Structure formats: structure tokens, C-alpha cells
Amino acid sequence: MDSILSDIFNMVIRFAMLLIFIRFMLQFAGIDRRNPYAMPAYKATQVVDLFGRIFPTIAQGRVSLAAIVLMFLLRLISISGNAALGGQGVSPIELFFFATTTLALDFLSMCRYLIMGSIIISWIVVFTQKMHPILGIIMQLAEPILAPFRRITPNLGMLDLSPIVAFFVIYLAEIVIRTVGSNMIPMLG
Numbered sequence: 709m710d711s712i713l714s715d716i717f718n719m720v721i722r723f724a725m726l727l728i729f730i731r732f733m734l735q736f737a738g739i740d741r742r743n744p745y746a747m748p749a750y751k752a753t754q755v756v757d758l759f760g761r762i763f764p765t766i767a768q769g770r771v772s773l774a775a776i777v778l779m780f781l782l783r784l785i786s787i788s789g790n791a792a793l794g795g796q797g798v799s800p801i802e803l804f805f806f807a808t809t810t811l812a813l814d815f816l817s818m819c820r821y822l823i824m825g826s827i828i829i830s831w832i833v834v835f836t837q838k839m840h841p842i843l844g845i846i847m848q849l850a851e852p853i854l855a856p857f858r859r860i861t862p863n864l865g866m867l868d869l870s871p872i873v874a875f876f877v878i879y880l881a882e883i884v885i886r887t888v889g890s891n892m893i894p895m896l897g
Contacts (some may be wrong), residue, residue: 715794721786725779727816731756732775733849735765745841783807783814802896809889816885818877819853823871823878826850830868 731753734746741750759774766773784807791798798806829843857870857877 712783714790715840716791717793718786720783721789724789725814726818727753727794728775728778729815730849732772732779733774733822734845735772735851736770737768737844737848740850741834743845744867745845748855779815780807780811783811786810791897799896805892805896809885810887813882817881822846822850823853823874826854 730749734741734749739746753775756772756774759778760772763773763777765771765878773843784803785836787803787810787892788808807808826847826849833843837885854870854874857873858868861869861873
């Protein structure tokens with residue numbers, strides 16, 4: 709019974725994290741909330757607007773601190789909930805540390821999946837010569853992640869190296885975060 713409850717709990721947390729990440733990326737990519745294909749995501753995450761009264765947006769309204777705080781709170785709930793379901797306790801320092809590192813790793817992982825989605829969509833568009841508006845939104849969501857890498861990679865025409873460089877940088881960042889995290893665990897206990 710605890711296993712089923714734990715699985716349901718984790719599934720709900722992951723779904724909420726994904727929704728808030730999508731909301732964060734919609735705002736980061738500058739996709740208008742009146743866009744009919746983005747409107748459901750904005751409506752489903754109105755709690756971000758509520759938290760936005762406390763935590764402002766920065767970078768000309770593109771970076772939602774409210775979404776970041778909500779993802780952090782969800783990660784705190786996830787860690788403490790799983791510890792409670794497992795009959796364990798977590799100290800506040802460990803809770804904060806684990807929440808921070810796992811949130812950073814989750815965020816990087818979701819960015820990686822977004823880049824993969826944009827690569828697959830670009831292939832679909834090339835082969836079918838058609839682009840549905842939802843596919844365009846996914847491409848727009850990945851653009852803020854890929855744009856800095858497009859500036860440093862050479863322009864090879866049809867071949868875009870920026871996703872490869874982005875994957876490499878994300879992979880290195882994940883390694884650094886995991887290494888720092890694993891080295892900090894003995895100090896916390």
C-alpha cells in the first residue's frame with residue numbers, strides 16, 4: 709500500500725513540476741498568454757500568477773521567480789513527503805540541500821528533453837513541409853536555451869550544431885552538480 713501511495717504521490721508532484729516548468733518556459737520564451745495553444749498551460753498554472761504578487765518577474769518580465777519558488781516548494785514537498793512515507797526524517801539543512809540540487813538536476817533534465825523535442829520536430833517539419841502551431845510553440849520554448857549556443861557555434865547552413873553543444877554543456881553541468889552534491893552529503897550528516 710505504501711508503494712502505491714508513494715508512486716501516486718511522486719506522479720502528482722512530477723506532473724505539477726512539469727506544468728510549472730512549461731509555464732516558466734512559456735514566459736521565458738515570450739509566448740503570449742493569449743496564444744490559443746499556450747492558453748491552457750497559463751490557465752492550469754494560475755497559481756504562478758498568485759505567487760507572482762509576492763515574487764516578481766525579472767529580466768523584463770521573462771524570468772518568473774514565482775515559478776522557480778513554486779518548483780522549489782514542490783521539490784521540498786516531494787523530498788519530505790517521500791521521507792515521511794518511508795518513515796524517515798530529514799533535517800532542514802539536508803532538505804534544503806537536496807531540494808536545491810534535485811531541482812537544478814530536474815530543470816536541466818527538462819531542458820534536455822525540450823531540446824530533444826525541438827530536434828525531432830525540426831526533422832518532422834523538414835520531411836513533411838508542414839508545421840502545426842503546437843510544434844511551433846515547442847520550437848519557441850527551446851529557443852531561449854539554444855540561442856546562446858547558436859552565437860558561439862559556426863553557421864553550417866542546414867546543420868545546426870547548437871543542440872549538440874547545449875547537450876554537452878547541460879551534461880557537464882549535471883556532472884558538476886552531482887559531484888558537488890555527492891561530496892556535500894558526508895558534510896551534512
